[in-house]
Amino acid sequence: MLKFATRVQSLKSSSIMEISAKAQELKAQGFDVISLAAGEPDFNTPEPIQKAATQAMAEGITRYTPAPGFLALREVIAEMVTRENGYEVSPDEVTIVSGAKHGIYLALQCLVEPGEAILVPTPAWVSYSPMVELTGAHIIPLPLFEEDGFRPNVDRWKGLAIPPNAKGIIINSPNNPTGVVYTKEDLTRLVSWAIQRNLWILSDEIYEKILYDGAKHTSVSALGPEAKNCTVTVSGFSKSYSMTGWRLGWTIAPKEFSKKLGALQSQSNSHTTSFVQWAAITAAKLPPTILQSMVSEFDTRRQYCMKRLDGLSDYLTYTRPTGAFYFFINMSKFLVPRKMSDVEFAKTLLEKEYLGVVPGSSFGKENCMRISYATSLKNLETAFNRLETFLKTH
Ligand SMILES: Cc1ncc(COP(=O)(O)O)c(C=O)c1O
Structure with missing residues (x-):
């Protein structure tokens, strides 16, 4: 019988990779999943x-x-x-x-x-x-x-x-x-x-x-x-x-x-x-132009996300990001009155609306979620429509 070394006994796979894998699994079953979980640019390598x-x-x-x-x-x-x-x-x-x-x-x-x-x-x-x-x-x-x-x-x-x-x-x-x-x-x-x-x-x-x-x-x-x-x-x-x-x-x-x-x-x-x-x-x-064009596309998406997030201010608050491609969103306004944890929220959002996000507690901060906008504007639009539906109906 193989026995694990102490150092790996409590080791788990990356939670983000797990959420992404779960989203992929649902996709493979034919569900129309949008995942904003992975921190991965959607462009091809130049x-x-x-x-x-x-x-x-x-x-x-x-x-x-x-x-x-x-x-x-x-x-x-x-x-x-x-x-x-x-x-x-x-x-x-x-x-x-x-x-x-x-x-x-x-x-x-x-x-x-x-x-x-x-x-x-x-x-x-x-x-x-x-x-x-x-x-x-x-x-x-x-x-x-x-x-x-x-x-x-x-x-x-x-x-x-x-x-x-x-x-x-x-x-x-x-x-x-x-x-x-x-x-x-x-x-x-x-x-x-x-x-x-x-x-x-x-x-x-x-x-x-x-x-x-x-x-x-x-x-x-x-x-x-x-x-x-x-x-x-x-x-x-x-x-x-x-x-x-x-x-x-x-x-x-x-x-x-x-x-x-x-x-x-x-x-x-x-x-x-x-x-x-x-x-x-x-x-x-x-030449810097290649990088600049990708960053400029990320920026367009960032602006779009801010517009949509501002429209959901009854449910959440966020800090304006000036780098990377993430929003870290405080969901307390929504979660606390409903006594819902951020993990439960992320899980239900994926099951009900087929939208993947990462719960804040994965990063050491509860009642939050992280979304990545390294995905197309079309995906972001659908993702925010689903988030809005979820927030307004739960
Ligand atoms: C903060 C941070 N550091 C390091 C990495 C890993 O980068 P790489 O893909 O080059 O291993 C990531 C990837 O998500 C990250 O977010």
Whole structure:
């Protein structure tokens, strides 16, 4: 009889992937399901990237690569980040990994000891907590408040007991699930708060290129050498170039750390797929117009969602997002009088109206839901019609 190792006994699949799978299952049974659950752009990967991958395969770039990734790709990423993010990066600080998620997993495995605590401003992306728990550590949520527009406000954490075994903090801007982009001032305060407490920082910047209303992305490592020395940055092209299925991302960290992360990769998945890495060189060199046209389409959808949400203000409130492609919606006005939980709400909405959303409690905040607008305007229109029907008839 096989017995699971303790570390995976309570491990569950990603709740978002589960909701998406349930929606797919209903679809396969012939139901007309619309899912706003997955955080996945609906565009196809830009053609030059596709072509580069096919060409790489035809040219025999199908063999093992160095564990940290092709030097040519690490050079291009280092140049791109130095140029666009405002801090110096050298190729030996870059490791190519199989998606930002994998980069976070590897970084946590390299940084966290069993029994330690990792601080996570919350609501937060669903996968941080399980990935921290896989190291034998646990997370301590640092509450973010709707009244603060879900931006970090260190004054709010004054009364919180931060235990001495707290070793790191995960920062995510632009944020999933709130779509909030932290300003340079927000980050400066947050990062100095972390440095004063001797914490290392994992900065998840996967949505860095998806910005609206003139919002500007600030990289934690651009805040100065002290910040850079204690930060592992994770990013990739999954969201910006619709490459979610390609499984490619990168980490940027001090050289010694990158060496260790590369060693861990060499002893686990070896490296990211060779021709995917090759195609990523093309992705890094694409003219900005391709990205701009996708972001502009997201923005049209965001505006549409705001119009529809404003029309439902008797039932919900929301924080205006300026990045990523999510709305984090407070459903208290609807849920509390009905004594309905957000999980029940999401479940019933899927069963009754065939509309998939993610309950806020998956992100550590009850009475909320997250919707993704990385889907067509037509789908969004139908989705909001269904949501409206549900809210008005329950
Ligand atoms: C905040 C955040 N970080 C990381 C990831 C993972 O990105 P990738 O697909 O590159 O692994 C996601 C994907 O949903 C995310 O929302």
